[in-house]
Amino acid sequence: MDRATIELLARRAGLDKALAEFPEDLAAAAEQASGSVARMKAPTDPRAEPWPPMRAGGRL
């Protein structure tokens, strides 16, 4: 993730203060996130449901 994208996403998340005080930590956080997402295999079956499931219950 490039620096401009990190700044954009950090500001959108309201992390302006962290961006000013801890820019290296934000860069490390962004790298962790993109690494985890890249290693994950998305289901190929479009009908694959998530867990925990949506359940129809007797009450909310």
Place this chain on the structure above:
Amino acid sequence: MSDLHWLTAAEAARAIAAREFSPVELLTALLERIGRLDPKLHVFIRLDGDAAMDAARAAEAEIMSGRLRGPLHGVPVGIKDIIDVAGLPTTCHSKILVDNIATADAVCVSRLRGAGAIVVGKLSTHEFAIGGPSFDLPWPPARNPWNTNHHPGGSSSGAGAGVAAGLFPLALGSDTGGSVRNPASACGIVGLKPTYGLVSRRGVFPLSFTLDHVGPLTRTVADNALLLDVIAGHDPLDPGSAAAPAGHFAARLERGMRGLRIGFIRHFHETDLPADPEVAAALENVASTLQGLGAEIRDIRLPTLSEFGAVNRVILQSEAWAIHGPWLRERPGDYGQLARRRLMAGAFMSAGDYVQASRRRLEMIATVEDALRDVDVLLCASAMDPPSRIDDAAETERTYPRQARTPFNVTGHPALAMMAGISSGGLPLSVQFVGRYFGEAALFRVAHEWELAAVTDQKHPPVM
């Protein structure tokens, strides 16, 4: 009686009920030991010795009058400092919550008190159960009693170090990516992540709602079963609580291995994350020992640790961001660096990432369920390395993710870690057993057989 500190909880409870010694004598011995060793181990964030002594005197009076409150009457227990104990701070080892006083006991603590246990204090953790070991927090990190230059594992660090050092026989920790089983592995004790939903999370500060579990840390398998008996059970006010009945685990320990089928997940430590040779040899020794006792060993394949870890991280960090976002926006400097980095990662994940991880999670659950149709219990690595030096940040960063615990937070299956041997460097090596949903009894059965064969319950840190 000498060496009260090495008594198991079951032995202590039996002796107290038989009036061989009193809860006051036991607590006095442990407080003396805590006073001597805790300055080196940093197990406690808050020692509550006076209140514990008041509770011990009350227990003594009750027992002398013939009233036995429960199976842990008069037995001391330590509580990880993300779990509420009424009247004490729940700091989560963080400056963020340094003044946060709990107004009520967590359900698991309330159940412990109902069984007669005595809370001795609140225990060190990685910050918010995710950031550690850290030296930039209000309290120092706990250290490993086998060698205080080494990390005791985490995030339930004080729980693992304190039980292993004989400061208390029982502790409660929490496990979102392995945080009960990691300190159990590093400190050579027994740590269980129960089936998701078996133990109430109400009153426990959340890290990740769908991955969090409360679990027991003990020196013996029997004590682990005893503690689980006390804390397990449905809680209608915890939305993640299971309706399944909890189960009398301590009473069902003494059964052999004949006919039991064990699936050995070798690829975790052979190819996914190649383990230290001593760890690999210890795992083979556990498998061959159990086979010699009558178990059938089969090879099992699951998705890779890399993929399990990625799904765990995406879910964990997305859910944690929802909890910590407001503080990270306003008070980022009040977190230690490790927690700040790990918790801010959620800000860089999308809703789509989270949903994809949750969908992949269901496929992974199905894969593990399929494997458990053909075998009764799974055997695999817990940690791939002996515990690292605590002052070597680079080595800790390298070895911390080299583990096989997160898969079973993703799937919610029960998983128990315990000692598999001792390294040439004098540090504990570990093994992990995994069971079917609500199949903790089978886990305890296998773990108990291994404990009897390897006498792991008699191996204590040498300097203690």
